[in-house]
Amino acid sequence: MKKTAYIGCLGLIGIITTEFGVIGILPQIAEHYQIPIEKAGWLLSAFAMVIALGGPAMTLLFSRVNRKLIMSLAIGMFIITGVVSALAPPFWLLLTVRVLPAILHPVFVSTAIAAAIQAAPPKEATRMMGIVLGGIAIAMVTTVPFATWLAGRINWKAAFWAQSAISLTALLAILIGLPQIPKGEKESLGSQAAILRDPVFVTSSIVNVLLIAAWFCTYSYFADFLGKVKGMDEERISYMLMVFGLAGIPANWIAGRWLGKQLSLTTAVFLAGALFIPFMSIAVGGGIVVNAVVLALWGFFYAPCYLTAAAYLTSAAPGAVAFANTLAISYGNLGITVGTTVSGWVIAQYGIAAAPWAGAAFGIAALVAMALRSQLVARREIRRSCIAP
Structure with missing residues (x-):
């Protein structure tokens, strides 16, 4: 079912925009908080470290949770992250809220792929996986540079508001368009x-x-x-x-x-x-x-x-x-x-x-x-x- 794959793709666009959208605005963030650029880089490296350390275990832990529920929860955390970040909290809090959604990042990706494959005929499985993962390429071409453009035209906080809006669109698509999908088998x-x-x-x-x-x-x-x-x-x-x-x-x-x-x-x-x-x-x-x-x-x-x-x-x-x-x-x-x-x-x-x-x-x-x-x-x-x- 292509609709499931496209919804997963939209969700991945929101996630990648949040993860990599910060790359284009690191100089403005460093200037705002009066910190060196390498310290601002923690916003990216800490996010990635959480995924690296917790990815396999979290994916296995949530393998039997309702797929629509876990995808909604994951995107919801990314929305919260964007909103709080846009309010320019102290740097330690900005770093904290950046890290929290990373816990469910690999869970969303694996769940979205599993849902797309489960809803499709076996011969279409690879194609559906490609549609979901296409969200990475789409985000790199559209929303990531768009966030940087907004930061240049308005300020770096606007980039986080845009990230939240994209994730909110993905959440609505999941809640409205994604059917209830049976939970997977625990691996x-x-x-x-x-x-x-x-x-x-x-x-x-x-x-x-x-x-x-x-x-x-x-x-x-x-x-x-x-x-x-x-x-x-x-x-x-x-x-x-x-x-x-x-x-x-x-x-x-x-x-x-x-x-x-x-x-x-x-x-x-x-x-x-x-x-x-x-x-x-x-x-x-x-x-x-x-x-x-x-x-x-x-x-x-x-x-x-x-x-x-x-x-x-x-x-x-x-x-x-x-x-x-x-x-x-x-x-x-x-x-x-x-x-x-x-x-x-x-x-x-x-x-x-x-x-x-x-x-x-x-x-x-x-x-x-x-x-x-x-x-x-x-x-x-x-x-x-x-x-x-």
């Missing part, structure tokens, strides 16, 4: 946790974390990077964010097709963008057209990072795909935390222009881990060929 952690002892899966998990960290070393401070290194104002930054996001639409389509044919090569090609595109942005100067072209290339390589990282991880766990998908969400957000935190330290020591160097270091480490996984897979195949009659 057993022990039956799936065996993959955590598999060296190939462990290495793939490390790649997942390093890959996402490589990108978010610079992307977490995207607005500050464009403002201080490229001299752009808030309005121009919002346009650049839109260019960045639009370039990701064909990139996701291309990556999706390539992953089925050459998983490791596709992952490595898109990861390579972490090694050179940010430096290209620094090198081209201040021309608006040339910067738009470079940022489009940057967005093209960046956009599939979640898709490639998740596909790379789940390919190492063919017998526990659902659990691996949950871990992919957690490990991806751990990568956001690591990248944002390490880059924040680098920025504090050497300035915002040094952030791409931190990303390049994580990118190289990810490529090394990929090479290690390839060796482990090759050795496994050799052992199997020796055992086979």
Whole structure:
């Protein structure tokens, strides 16, 4: 049933707008609270850390709760977060209300996907999942740059009001349009946790974390990077964010097709963008057209990072795909935390222009881990060929 998938997509747009919408307004928040940009970055890294640490357990805990109820509760928490944030509370309270909805973030994603798949014929399951996850790409193109544009035209508080309005729209869609969906079966952690002892899966998990960290070393401070290194104002930054996001639409389509044919090569090609595109942005100067072209290339390589990282991880766990998908969400957000935190330290020591160097270091480490996984897979195949009659 497409309606269920589209409602899940709308909810994910609200969630991603809240999670990543803060990226475009970090400089204004830092100025308002008179704190360094790396401390303002905690609004992103703390959010991601909660998802990373609690994602699998929370998903299992709520696996038997009514799906419509849990999706409504999750979106409701995001609405509250936006409203309280828009009131400009003390920074400690702003950070607290940012963290609270992160507890149910992975629960919403997994529940929305499960609901969409359950309401569709088996042959349409993958398509319905794609519709739900399409909310990430849509938010990156529309609502995330829109929040930045509002902050430039009005103030940073307006961005939070917009986030709340988007989440409220999603909540109404869930309450009015989503049918009552039977609760799922409670999943057993022990039956799936065996993959955590598999060296190939462990290495793939490390790649997942390093890959996402490589990108978010610079992307977490995207607005500050464009403002201080490229001299752009808030309005121009919002346009650049839109260019960045639009370039990701064909990139996701291309990556999706390539992953089925050459998983490791596709992952490595898109990861390579972490090694050179940010430096290209620094090198081209201040021309608006040339910067738009470079940022489009940057967005093209960046956009599939979640898709490639998740596909790379789940390919190492063919017998526990659902659990691996949950871990992919957690490990991806751990990568956001690591990248944002390490880059924040680098920025504090050497300035915002040094952030791409931190990303390049994580990118190289990810490529090394990929090479290690390839060796482990090759050795496994050799052992199997020796055992086979």
